[in-house]
């Protein structure tokens with residue numbers, strides 16, 4: 001059972017500095033200021049001692065044997081080869097869909113839509129936009145997706161650090 | 173690879189060569205970073221198989237999206253960011269099915285687990301296993317950004333500046349994350365002092 005009263009408190013305005021000091025992240029001036037404070041403050045000294053005791057415990061050591069690393073590389077080479085083969089296949093598709101091809105694709109989609117609508121409903125209303133422009137709006141997200149697959153930085157779309165940022169407030 | 177042996181080339185050159193389709197160049201990047209990548213994944217998962225799978229997956233993602241990497245950041249900054257995202261995603265997925273939070277800092281969860289898993293007599297090994305479990309749970313209960321900053325500092329010894337680049341945030345924010353993580357862990361693990 002954790003006894004909350006046993007937790008050593010540091011002076012509030014030194015707490016973060018002491019944590020950074022523990023990690024060797026304080027400037028020479030800060031270090032001097034902290035050292036001077038520690039000499040006259042038993043609470044902060046005990047706080048720093050506690051960090052020295054607890055924080056190394058949080059690291060779990062793991063030294064896999066040499067055989068682990070051999071199979072690691074072998075497996076990964078295999079996975080990379082599979083990825084290369086898949087990539088080559090996608091590249092074949094995308095080389096056909098270069099930027100210049102997008103308007104062509106759009107026109108093709110418009111024609112297909114027009115023909116389909118004409119055949120199924122018998123009418124084709126242009127409203128305010130000419131058919132080609134109207135269909136381009138539909139096609140645009142597809143074009144953006146092509147760009148996404150060919151040149152995106154993976155992290156722009158899978159930025160969990162940001163997605164999960166809300167959780168931070170919980171322990172602030 | 174005309175310009176020299178892969179192991180003598182800098183990351184930047186290897187990335188450029190790999191982007192041109194030189195398989196050996198990417199394999200050299202793998203050899204260069206596989207142990208660090210594995211260790212970071214292990215910091216998050218504390219499980220050998222999961223760490224292997226996640227770090228390999230990070231290399232695969234890096235390989236697949238290498239052409240989108242413009243080298244404005246260093247390769248390892250970009251790669252570690254992919255890796256950390258995967259580790260956090262793993263944790264999020266894991267939480268849904270099996271994650272047991274070490275909540276309230278009052279030992280209730282720990283007590284419950286002890287009842288559920290009475291185990292063998294409390295010899296030294298069982299005790300150290302229990303401590304390791306508590307530490308793992310305490311780390312798991314940290315918010316993702318705090319945990320990331322903490323692990324990269326405390327376990328990997330990266331500088332605040334490097335961590336800020338990986339997390340794409342200000343150095344002051346990284347300091348705050350580390351500070352909060354340390355305070356939360358001290359509370360969770362006070363009984364170990």
Ligand SMILES: [Zn+2]
Nearest residue numbers: 011014041044
């Ligand atoms: Zn003090």
